[in-house]
Amino acid sequence: MAATDTPATLSVFRTLITGSHILHHHGVSRILDAYGHLSVRHPDKKNMFLMPRNTAPALLSSKVDIVEYRMEDASPVDPNSPQGYVERYIHSEIYKRYPEIQSVIHSHSPAVLPFTITAVDLRPCVHMGGFLGNRVPKFDIAEIYSEEDVRDLLIRNQRLGQRLSACFSQGREESYNPVVLMRGHGFTVAGASIEESVFRAIYTAENARIQTASLNLQLAAGTAPLKHGESLYYLDDTELLAATQMTQWSVMRPWNLWVREVEANGLYNNNA
Template identity: 45%
Template sequence: MSHSIAPATISSPKDLIAYKVDNAEPVEFTSSKGYEERRIHSEIYKRHPHIHAVVHSHSEAVVPYAISVAPLRACYHMAGFLGADGAAVFDIAKHRDPAQGADMLVRNEQTGAALAKTFDNSNRVTLMRGHGFTVVADSIEVAVMWAIYTQKNAAIQTTAATLQSTYGGTGSDMPLSYLSSEESSVAREMTKRTVERPWQLWVREVESCGLYVNTA
């Protein structure tokens, strides 16, 4: 992981810190300050050795689904990984030590382990109440793709729900038409199979944007 700087300002391997999975401590001594929430990552890797990439986001489009009764469900083919039943929701208040400050951060083994448990049973996305969401995958490319499309799916679902309320009423006899379990499963595998196409575009966008600087 990078040391505690804005992600967009990372410019070389010197900005990165390698951590031990078992305790989230640096492999080698460093004077650089690390992210407090690195235990999100270490505890997931500890509990799920098959997971090779974790993305944590504070997307404002997704947070509403972490604090409301509306589940974030797969609305279109690019978000089949969300599943027909919707993303899991993690409430840190149920797991933190009373002595820990209620800042909503996952910054110790106890809360990190509780979050990691939500990825049992092949769950890929967990929303975090009052915070954001976390995505897991077996590669960096897929994890990034699923994080991006989690946000896009949230925007689509919010728009669809608004339209439904405006033009169709709020009755339970007119639900939104989400992907089925079979559709979600097949669509999930499709995104994994085709990830290189959008990934190449995102790499090109980063390379052409003046915000990002590579000094390696």
């Protein structure tokens, strides 16, 4: 990295690596296994973002693992940079479209995948999932493939990235949807900081696991639908708002615990 990196940038390098380790460490939800990625808007350079090189997130360990990209076309600023993730267009197109978004995570979490391939909507059913909003939008890449596209479900170019990023404003007049599901592939989450996007990724997977378990229980018990004909008690609009506010101010509590967990685990090194 450049000798001119400011203290803000140096701090972001470290947080980006720690955040990647935390997402891997949450093995229950498998937010990031050997795949998936976390990025952050550059703190000092307009129209740039920072993202790890193409490697398993658990193995990131220093500044040389972080690559600076142009928001415009997801190209690396240094042409000699280490190889990047092919799906970095997910990140570039979200930053371009939503100036308020500072950090993006893309994950293949198996806890969330069932909601991408069934008609069941992922919905907030516990207070820690209130930020999800009423229903999480679903993106089906099959609807927008062109003749040239490789049909492997990956976001391999700007056009696919643009269409995915548009889903973050689907059904919203103000703000943005923090999470978008991707059919047969995973999900993408956005936040106002690395800490917030990590928090949201982890609790998206937790909410998904709880919702799946509850739907199974309800089905096995064969009991009547609950109020409003729903299978489960989901959070109502007033609860969504209050729960979202609660998690916004409490993000740092779990974050500080998660940081200590990865610092205490010999698998993870962070020399940034």
